[in-house]
Amino acid sequence: QKEVEQDPGPLSVPEGAIVSLNCTYSNSAFQYFMWYRQYSRKGPELLMYTYSSGNKEDGRFTAQVDKSSKYISLFIRDSQPSDSATYLCAMSVSGYNKLIFGAGTRLAVHP
Amino acid sequence: SQTIHQWPATLVQPVGSPLSLECTVEGTSNPNLYWYRQAAGRGLQLLFYSVGIGQISSEVPQNLSASRPQDRQFILSSKKLLLSDSGFYLCAWKSWARNTDTQYFGPGTRLTVL
Numbered sequence: 001q002k003e004v005e006q007d008p009g010p011l012s013v014p015e016g017a018i019v020s021l022n023c024t025y026s027n028s029a030f031q032y033f034m035w036y037r038q039y040s041r042k043g044p045e046l047l048m049y050t051y052s053s054g055n056k057e058d059g060r061f062t063a064q065v066d067k068s069s070k071y072i073s074l075f076i077r078d079s080q081p082s083d084s085a086t087y088l089c090a091m092s093v094s095g096y097n098k099l100i101f102g103a104g105t106r107l108a109v110h111p
Numbered sequence: 112s113q114t115i116h117q118w119p120a121t122l123v124q125p126v127g128s129p130l131s132l133e134c135t136v137e138g139t140s141n142p143n144l145y146w147y148r149q150a151a152g153r154g155l156q157l158l159f160y161s162v163g164i165g166q167i168s169s170e171v172p173q174n175l176s177a178s179r180p181q182d183r184q185f186i187l188s189s190k191k192l193l194l195s196d197s198g199f200y201l202c203a204w205k206s207w208a209r210n211t212d213t214q215y216f217g218p219g220t221r222l223t224v225l
Contacts, residue, residue: 043216
């Protein structure tokens with residue numbers, strides 16, 4: 001079993017839809033949770049960062065962490081064609097020098 | 112602000128040839144530095160990381176090596192490339208000044224071994 005599981009998709013939605021992206025994990029020691037967005041042939045860029053449990057909102061993006069279920073989510077409201085990218089979840093144990101990444105979910109938002 | 116550079120952006124090399132990819136970070140001191148490889152349509156594989164000059168940790172046994180000759184410079188090398196070395200190579204950095212584990216990625220180098 002992988003430490004972090006993420007459905008690779010692809011996920012195709014119409015413009016304006018609410019998108020839900022998810023990851024599950026097995027290591028209860030994870031405390032830092034991140035979402036990265038990667039456009040084709042580009043390096044990943046940090047979208048959201050959350051420490052421990054709870055929600056964090058930034059514009060159209062909301063990150064949720066449910067440590068009891070070992071489940072994290074990224075919601076995108078009013079999705080746009082420019083949101084079409086691969087979304088990678090990542091997590092770490094505090095003080096550990098490495099991030100554990102999910103495989104990434106490819107999202108396509110069509111006009 | 113901090114920036115991270117990688118070069119070259121693309122590279123086509125024959126099997127058996129040497130490799131040198133360079134990564135530099137500006138605007139921060141004593142960062143952790145990372146090399147990842149991303150095969151087509153797949154996730155990120157951590158290859159090496161460094162917490163300081165001359166300190167390299169290898170994650171995957173292979174024909175690649177890494178060096179950190181200066182605080183903000185990280186080099187990925189190979190003496191003889193294999194076909195399986197093709198992929199998208201990403202350098203990343205993490206700051207000790209920020210109380211997070213977030214890493215920031217460079218633009219990447221796309222390597223094709225023929």
